[in-house]
Each structure stands twice: as C-alpha cells, then as structure tokens.
Amino acid sequence: MERTMTRAERLKAIETYLYQSSGGRKATEIASRFGVHRSTVYRDIQSLGESGSPIWEDDGRFGVLKERYLTTVRVNLHEALALYLAARLLSAHSDEHNPHVVSALEKLASAMPESIGEHINRTAAVADKRRPDRDHIRVLETLTRAWSERKQVRMVYHNPQTGETTERTIDPHFIEPSPVGYASYVIGYDHLRQAIREFKVERIERATLLETKFKMRDGFDPYEFLEHSWGIMGGNEVVDVVLRFSGKVAYRVRESDWPGVVDVTDEPDGGCRMRLRVKHTLEMKPWIRSWGPECEVLAPEELRTKIAEDMIAAGKMYESESI
Numbered sequence: 479m480e481r482t483m484t485r486a487e488r489l490k491a492i493e494t495y496l497y498q499s500s501g502g503r504k505a506t507e508i509a510s511r512f513g514v515h516r517s518t519v520y521r522d523i524q525s526l527g528e529s530g531s532p533i534w535e536d537d538g539r540f541g542v543l544k545e546r547y548l549t550t551v552r553v554n555l556h557e558a559l560a561l562y563l564a565a566r567l568l569s570a571h572s573d574e575h576n577p578h579v580v581s582a583l584e585k586l587a588s589a590m591p592e593s594i595g596e597h598i599n600r601t602a603a604v605a606d607k608r609r610p611d612r613d614h615i616r617v618l619e620t621l622t623r624a625w626s627e628r629k630q631v632r633m634v635y636h637n638p639q640t641g642e643t644t645e646r647t648i649d650p651h652f653i654e655p656s657p658v659g660y661a662s663y664v665i666g667y668d669h670l671r672q673a674i675r676e677f678k679v680e681r682i683e684r685a686t687l688l689e690t691k692f693k694m695r696d697g698f699d700p701y702e703f704l705e706h707s708w709g710i711m712g713g714n715e716v717v718d719v720v721l722r723f724s725g726k727v728a729y730r731v732r733e734s735d736w737p738g739v740v741d742v743t744d745e746p747d748g749g750c751r752m753r754l755r756v757k758h759t760l761e762m763k764p765w766i767r768s769w770g771p772e773c774e775v776l777a778p779e780e781l782r783t784k785i786a787e788d789m790i791a792a793g794k795m796y797e798s799e800s801i
Contacts, residue, residue: 485522488512492522493531493542497549500628501691502534502541544626558590562598569601575608576615613683620685621664625650630688636681646670648677649692652700656710663710665703667695674698676710706738709761719754719762720776727772751776763788 483491495511496503503511505519512519523540527533532543553561565583583602587595617633624631631650636643649667651674656663661678668675674695703712719738723731725748732742738756745751756762759781766773766785775782 483512488514489522489526489529492519493526496533496540497542497544497547499541500626502536502539504539508540545623553589555591558594561586562590562594565598565601569605575606575610576618578615578619580606614680617682617685618662618679620687621650621653621679621682624685624687625653625664628691628693630690630692632686632688633677633682634684635677636683638681643683644670647688648675649695651694651698652703653679654700654704654710665700665710665712667692667698674703674712676712705757706755707757707761708737708759708765711758711761713757716755716757717759717778717781719756719759719778719781721752721754721766722774722776723750723752723769724772725749727769767792 492508492512495508505516505523508519508523509516514522523533532546534541534543565586568579569583580602583598583605587598587602589595590598620631623629628649630647632645632647634643634645647669648664649669650664651667652665654663654665654676655661661680663676663678664682665674665676667673668677704710705712706716722745725745728745728748728750731750731752736752736754738754740753740755742750742752759778763781763785766775766781767788771789775785
C-alpha cells in the first residue's frame with residue numbers, strides 16, 4: 479500500500495511544483511496534483527509564505543519568485559567531485575566578472591567537504607577578480623528570466639563582422655555555453671528573420687523583458703538542434719568530414735570523444751583516419767588548424783581547400799629573412 483504523504487512532504491512538493499512552473503498554477507491544478515481539497519491548498523500556500531518561501535499570486539495563479547528562491551541540494555563525495563569539476567569549468571568559461579558565478583561557487587564550497595570546498599573557494603576568489611561588465615550581467619539576467627518564464631525579449635544586437643546593429647524580438651528557447659571563445663549563446667525564434675537563430679550574449683547591447691509569453695516552436699528540440707554540432711551552430715544540414723592524422727598524434731586523437739565522430743580507423747603507417755558528421759565546419763576549423771601538419775583534411779573538398787589556403791598563408795608569415 480502506498481504511504482500517504484505527510485504535510486511537511488506535501489509543502490515541499492508543492493513548493494517544487496510551483497518553482498518548476500513557468501506561469502504559475504491554479505489552486506485547482508495543485509489540488510488535483512496532490513489529491514487534496516482547494517481549501518487545503520490555500521492553507522498550504524499560506525504556510526509556505528509564512529515560512530519564507532517567495533510565493534507570488536496573480537489572477538488566481540500561484541508561483542515562486544525564482545530569483546529569490548534558494549534551492550537545497552544534498553550530494554555525496556563522488557557527486558561533490560563532479561560538481562567541483564563543473565565549477566572549475568564554469569570559472570574558466572566566465573572570463574568576465576559575474577557575481578552570480580562567484581556566489582554560486584561560494585555556496586557550493588560551503589556544502590562540500592573541507593578538502594574540496596577550499597579549492598572551490600579559491601576558484602571563486604579568482605572569478606571575483608575578473609573585470610566587471612554590468613551591462614553584460616543585466617542582459618544575462620534578463621535572458622535567464624525570459625527563458626525561465628517563457629517570455630519574449632526585445633533586444634539590440636550588434637554583429638561585429640558585418641557592422642550591423644538591429645533591434646529584434648526573440649523567443650529564448652535555450653541558453654548554451656560555447657567551448658570556443660568562452661562565450662554563451664541564446665538560441666531561439668527570431669521574429670525579425672522568422673527562423674531559429676543563435677545569438678552571442680556578449681553581442682547583445684540591450685535586452686528588455688516583455689510581458690508577452692511564447693510557446694516552443696512546433697517540433698523544435700534544442701538537443702536535436704545541437705546534435706552533431708561542433709559548438710553552438712545547429713540546423714538541419716549535416717556535413718561528412720574525413721580527417722587523416724599522423725602517427726605522432728594518433729594516440730591523442732583516440733584519447734578523446736570528439737563531437738560528431740562516426741568512427742576512427744587505423745592507418746598502415748601508425749596514423750588514423752577519422753570520419754565525422756557535423757553541422758557546419760566553421761567552428762571546427764581552428765581545431766583542425768591546431769594540429770598543424772599532423773592533420774590532413776580529406777573531405778569535403780571545400781574544407782580541404784580552405785585549410786590548405788590557411789596553412790599556406792600562415793607559412794608565408796614565417797618566411798621573413800630575419801626576426
């Protein structure tokens with residue numbers, strides 16, 4: 479027989495249920511979800527508010543103010559190590575001062591065993607010394623709220639490559655960090671282009687949260703969109719890439735699980751051949767060039783030509799008679 483939920487357990491469950499909702503819940507929805515009468519729901523919500531939970535009410539709907547809500551997470555030692563590694567990556571990814579990063583790291587450190595927590599505190603101290611950019615933080619906070627509450631954003635976006643600055647409305651479906659350039663991107667429906675687009679957060683000059691709600695585009699799944707992506711450039715087209723690595727670096731190639739890899743086969747000379755399926759080759763070009771003469775592009779022909787041109791141009795830079 480299933481055990482009946484205690485009131486304390488129900489209060490916590492209701493709090494979580496409201497926190498996870500983007501637009502709040504009606505009392506009837508909460509009552510149906512937990513099998514209680516509406517009057518019980520009202521008493522429970524009152525108790526949550528009195529205990530400090532940041533409950534909001536609007537037109538018969540109840541929710542939790544996400545920016546004021548403090549979650550509680552309990553982890554074991556091995557989970558703590560996983561979070562420590564994530565914290566180190568988070569610090570490396572944030573090349574600007576972000577008070578939320580610092581605060582999150584300090585709170586994480588306080589929940590860790592001392593031997594691990596001290597290293598997270600030192601990581602937080604390094605992050606705290608980074609250059610401040612209040613405009614960037616305001617934009618990121620606006621995008622976070624919009625993503626959480628599924629509200630549209632009006633933004634001013636600058637493209638340094640074209641020099642174009644545009645004002646547009648977007649439906650933020652996803653926020654994704656990029657391993658290239660320590661940047662973050664918001665992926666969503668762009669009403670100006672009427673298509674799904676990726677926007678570098680650092681290029682958003684101003685962002686305003688709108689009251690208009692949006693629904694996810696039919697069939698759009700951010701994980702499917704980014705599948706086979708080398709970074710954050712998604713889409714429907716997939717490019718077949720074939721690379722040959724020399725014997726000097728083949729062991730290093732085999733050590734990692736690179737995005738989009740179909741297979742890696744050995745070559746008679748000790749090298750290896752890698753086949754990949756990726757969406758766009760633009761983001762992987764710096765990685766290919768980083769291997770220098772130890773990596774040869776076999777396909778597609780356009781990528782092979784481009785990398786060859788880049789290598790020749792780089793070589794000419796060092797042909798000077800004297801330095």
